[in-house]
Amino acid sequence: MVATKLDGNATAAALKSEIAERVSALKAEGIVPGLGTLLVGEDPGSISYVAGKHRDCAEVGIESVRVDLPASATEQDVRDAIAELNANDAVTGYIVQLPLPAGIDENAMLELMDPAKxxxxxxxxxxxxxxxxxSGELHSPLPCTPAGIVEMLGRYGVTLPGKHVVVVGRGLTVGRPLGLLLTRKGIDATVTLTHSRTPNLEKEVRRADVVIAAVGVPGLIKAHWVKPGAAVLDVGITRVVDDTTGKARLIGDVDSGVAEVAGFLSPVPGGVGPMTRAMLVENVVAEAERRAGL
Known part of the structure; x- marks a missing residue:
């Protein structure tokens, strides 16, 4: 068995094409959605990721507002930038790129954001x-990576109702919200949320119809851990610098041998990452549509 590749690049491209049509409809009504980004410091991964988000905006035809602060920025500098983005009518939605520099309370900064943005x-x-x-008037944007995972599985025909999903990792951006989303009515998966203190992690993973690894431990998920035919999504990212070339490359949490056992497999890079960015744009456009009553 060779796993079917869950191609995040291709799936995100198809999704962005659909979003571009929605943007055109909004512009016909005189509405131009806008995405803002707040980047503090010079983390290479964050810089690359933010640049990708602005390219996505250009692809679908929405505006983008970029706010970059130096690593020396104070917490008050960040507070002021967030206040400006909250007040900027050209910004339909925005993100505070994490991680923030040491000494700045990330949770406190997130709480300052306008929830609708x-x-x-x-x-x-x-x-x-x-x-x-x-739902309804209280509908809120969904966390991008969990939403992107559900969207990609659906587009590849991987059904979730009644399936046993094992999520490896309990982080704020993926593990915890993903468990909530997967158990929502209409998705109806049964979720086991595991982490570094879970005894016999291999046994838990082996039981899963769908495995989602998001811990940042290269090669953690081995081929013999995976049930034959299971869908495996690799969300973990570790940046490794080659000592010879000096170039960085990304390594996921899933060992390459899993491709010989799984039914579906998302790669790193080119798997969930592009879907995360696409769902960010989706959230911006959906908020613009909500405001317009569309």
């Missing part, structure tokens, strides 16, 4: 609404 879906209000499963 929180395109990452990480504001406490939005996470609370995810817990409640509310």
């Amino acid at each position: 929180d395109s990452d879906g990480l504001h406490p209000t939005n996470l609370g609404r995810l817990v409640l499963g509310v």
